Amino acid sequence: MQIFDPAQTAQALPYDRLVDALAQAVRELAAGIIKAPERLAVGIDAGGTLLCMPAVAPDLGVTKLVTVHTDNARHGLPAIQGEVVMFDSATGKRLALLDGPTVTQRRTAAMSLLGIRTLAPRKPATVLLIGTGAQAAAHAEALADYFGVAELHVAGSSMAKAMQFAAVLRARHPGVNIVPVGEGELAQHAAAADVVIALTTSRQPVVPAALPPHTLAIGVGAFRPGMAELPPELLHARQVVVDDLAGARHEAGDLLQAAIAWDRVQPLADILAGAAPRGPLAPVFKTVGQAAWDLAAARVVCAI
Incomplete structure (x- = not known):
């Protein structure tokens, strides 16, 4: 072996x-x-x-x-x-x-890439990452490698953490413009992003509720019922897609706390098969992970 x-x-x-x-x-x-x-x-x-x-x-x-x-x-x-x-x-x-951990980081980041490839209305040029941990670092690498994203905005729990994380990413990805974001600037930077990806263990929504129609929001970090990164207003306003419906029913705290009706939640498999309708707004993509x-x-x- x-x-x-x-x-x-x-x-x-x-x-x-x-x-x-x-x-x-x-x-x-x-x-x-x-x-x-x-x-x-x-x-x-x-x-x-x-x-x-x-x-x-x-x-x-x-x-x-x-x-x-x-x-x-x-x-x-x-x-x-x-x-x-x-x-x-x-x-x-x-x-x-x-x-x-390496498998988890890379396949989780790759699932976000698959979601962007499948659900985003256009190839992303600017992405906002909310979080400064290992998953955020893996997503930065994945976005630069797969889509050639030229501009990453990174937000942390404090401006100091965002700046420290941005410095690490600049050393790893010298060809990418890394912009640190303060907590009070999230809405402004989200409005300029093609994709917003939340990678935290927050118990309160961190993604702005108002996003441009073309902006795809992805929730990655909340993996327990008591956690939430995606705001109820956004979830109720847009089509909701999940990587694994069975797992989401138990683990997607964002959806559970927002009391989203499960009959309006679409598995990614249905989208890939062309069996689900697409709305005029970019959807919200929630991932919870799966052994598959x-x-x-x-x-x-x-x-x-």
Whole structure:
């Protein structure tokens, strides 16, 4: 069995291949070709959770085991730690062990790319990222790599954090104009963005309620019922699309708190199949993650 460290895992998951693999996995999950139960979450303590996410297809299977400890910064440790085990479906032979946080970061960013490719009315030139953590960094890389985004506006919980994060991104992406955004400037910068992506664990909406008709809003960070990044006003005004409907019913705090009727929430699989109508406004895309997306990443690794 081959063991991939974080750098090797990232190198094995180029975004162009990962986005296409995710589109295939979205279709196969909807068709029942991929079997992936809802993830099992076991509380460890007030700040810790163990997540187990299995998925099986005729060709390949994966199990992701990760721990999430939200207060790990004080220990000098990452909040998310874990691994993805890949195995051959026909024999059960273990094929590889991937770095779990790296897989999560890249396939989550790639799902946002797929959402933009599918739902945005035009190729994005300017994107506003709300959040300064690992997912925000992965999204910055993904947007620059896949779409060639030339301008990124980045907002944090404070201007100091936004400026620090912007400095890190400038060093990594010298060809991209990185603009730090203060909390009071969010509405102004959102109005100038083609896409607004929220990547926080906020319990209060962080995306402005009023967005231009063409601006696609994506909510990534809120993964518990008590969290919310997308405002109810925006969710009720626009078509709502989710990456995984079953998971969203339990985990999409934005939608749950806004009391969105589930019969008006469209799975991304329906959009990809051309089975859902498109409205005049850019929709809102909410992602919660799914083990099938880890399987998609494993397929990309197998193809290298």
